[in-house]
């Protein structure tokens with residue numbers, strides 16, 4: 001893992017995934033989000049019911065309310081869109097909705113094959129839970145590393161057991177550590193998802209999460225602030241007045257504190273959630289736009305004279 005800050009850290013204060021992709025693939029690369037029709041063991045009763053208290057998976061299902069289309073059709077449309085909108089010649093196939101390793105091996109092989117067959121695909125990214133990657137699934141996923149760059153994105157959100165219980169994650173931090181330790185030696189890159197501002201967490205709790213992730217050899221991280229979506233279990237906590245939600249300036253400071261503890265080689269794949277529609281989003285309704293919040297993060301790093309990784313011991 002690099003200990004010297006990347007040039008993009010000096011520019012923005014953090015190491016954006018887009019910069020990583022440009023260096024790695026020599027041009028713009030965008031993700032085509034896919035829904036393979038899987039569900040989640042934390043919703044169907046295998047691990048739990050009801051899912052994580054904040055889960056609004058339907059909102060990132062690109063086909064919500066519509067009949068499921070084949071992965072091939074989703075890829076063809078996604079590639080055409082990325083080319084039209086961003087002039088992207090290369091894409092990652094991103095299995096995003098729900099738990100994308102939650103099926104038998106033949107089904108997984110079929111859907112992954114259907115995605116990587118397109119010549120524009122340079123990467124395969126699979127979002128899943130750390131308790132849903134038995135070795136035979138990781139072996140299957142490892143097979144794709146011969147053809148494309150492969151990432152697994154694990155939701156962890158927090159390292160604290162009391163928080164994981166409170167948000168009904170249905171797994172502990174040890175499951176995450178174990179999954180990462182079995183994934184990395186296979187040449188699969190790992191991205192961790194973390195939420196800042198989870199119920200009951202202090203600033204110190206969040207920093208402990210960063211410090212616990214620091215030595216694990218992660219390649220990427222996705223952060224967002226806790227927000228309350230309509231029709232989630234979290235909505236009840238919000239209605240009961242038991243949630244304290246970040247303002248944008250508070251979140252910006254927490255992000256910078258967090259990223260100072262994350263090595264500069266770790267590519268930042270997300271810093272702000274995409275959910276802004278008031279049909280879905282209940283709170284917080286920040287006056288600042290997503291791009292403004294990103295700018296504020298860079299400004300805060302500059303104000304401090306700091307960058308991602310500044311508090312990582314070398």
Ligand code: SF4
Pocket residue numbers: 040041042043050051052055056057097098099129155169
């Ligand atoms: S693991 Fe993901 S898909 Fe499953 S309930 Fe939690 S947030 Fe939703």
